[in-house]
Amino acid sequence: MGFLDRGLEIKTPDQVLLMRQAGLVVGRTLELLRAAVRPGISTAELDAIAEDNIRSSGATPSFLGYHGFPASICASVNDEVVHGIPGSRVLAAGDVISIDCGAIVDGWHGDAALTVAVGEVPEEVTELMAVTEAAMWHGIGAARVGGRVTDISHAVEKxxxxxxxxxxxxxxxxxxxxxxxxxxxxxxxxxxxxxxxRLVQGLALAVEPMVTLGGKRTDVLDDDWTVVTTDGSWAAHFENTFVLTDAGTWVLTALDGGEQALATLGVPFGPLGD
Incomplete structure (x- = not known):
């Protein structure tokens, strides 16, 4: 493991590179799932696609068996915010699905999530997804060496x-x-x-805003996993894993390392031999 600083795990450059490999597996798996989402596909089928791709990439699913979780992805539909268990549910046109995915390479983890519309959805839902994704990037973009963790929180909320x-x-x-x-x-x-x-080089963080069209209150279903909005409003969830380097910010689960999104925010892009 990395060394500890004030109880936080700080990675060496070599360990960050291993996390990048895990992050790429996650990023590629999510893009594969994004393309697979369509009316008529079940969440269990999406889970099978994910597990096959993770394992064929030489990685291990992070989620499968984690505290007893029975699948390789979380698949949360409409008013389900996070931790939805894949199963027989079939997606229909007009749904939205949030997919959370994690992978392990040589003991190092990557974790990311996205929300995908199933065909055409109402404009307010499209805007919800856009706002949530942009908030994630604003949060990541607010991180600076010497700053504090809640600089990220404030940027997301703002x-x-x-x-x-x-x-x-x-x-x-x-x-x-x-x-x-x-x-x-x-x-x-x-x-x-x-x-x-305090934010330092080598500290890896996963930023993941979860935003609803209604209130912030939630309930957990009888499966002890699936989190739903109390008021039944629909939700979106986006997540990426990033690290600060001596050159800037590197988003380990984004296929381009976050270069494009960071550039729009004026944030230095800081890959390590990517």
Whole structure:
């Protein structure tokens, strides 16, 4: 594992490169799933596609068996926000599905998520997805060496609040990641800047806003996993894993390393031998 600094796992450049390999497996798997989403496909079929691609890439699914979770992806539809269990549910035109995926390469994790429309959806749902994805990038873009974790939180919240009347989940947050899928520190999606642990090179974080068309309150279904909005409003979820390097920001689960999105935010792109 990486060395510890104030209880946080700090990766060496070689360990970051292994995380990049895991991140690429996750990114490619999510793009494969994005292309596979269509009316008539079941969430179990999407899970099978994901597991096959992860394993054929020489990686191991992070989620399968994690605290008993029975699948390789989380597949959350419409008012399901996160942690949906793939199964017999068949997607229909007009649905949205959030897909969360993780992979392990040589003991190092990558974790990312996206939300996909199944055919045509209402404009407000399209806008919800766009706002949530942009909030994720604003959060990542706010991270600087010497800054604080809640600089990320504040940037996420500011973007969402400025875009409209949306609910932002507070009980489910981003997290540190590396030799385990979930590590300190937590990365909330709301908060004042300048708080929490200091951001340093080699600290890998997963930023994952979860945003709804209604309120922030949620319930957990009887399967003890699936998180749904209490008011039945639809939700979106986007996530990427990133690390700060001596050159800038490197998004380990984005196929281009985040270069394009970071450039639009004026954030230095900092790959390590990518």
């Amino acid at each position: 973007h969402v609040r400025g875009a409209g009347s949306y609910g932002i989940l507070e009980d489910y947050v981003g997290h540190g990641i590396g030799s385990a899928m979930h590590l300190p520190p937590n990365v909330p999606n709301v908060g004042k800047p300048g708080r929490g642990p």
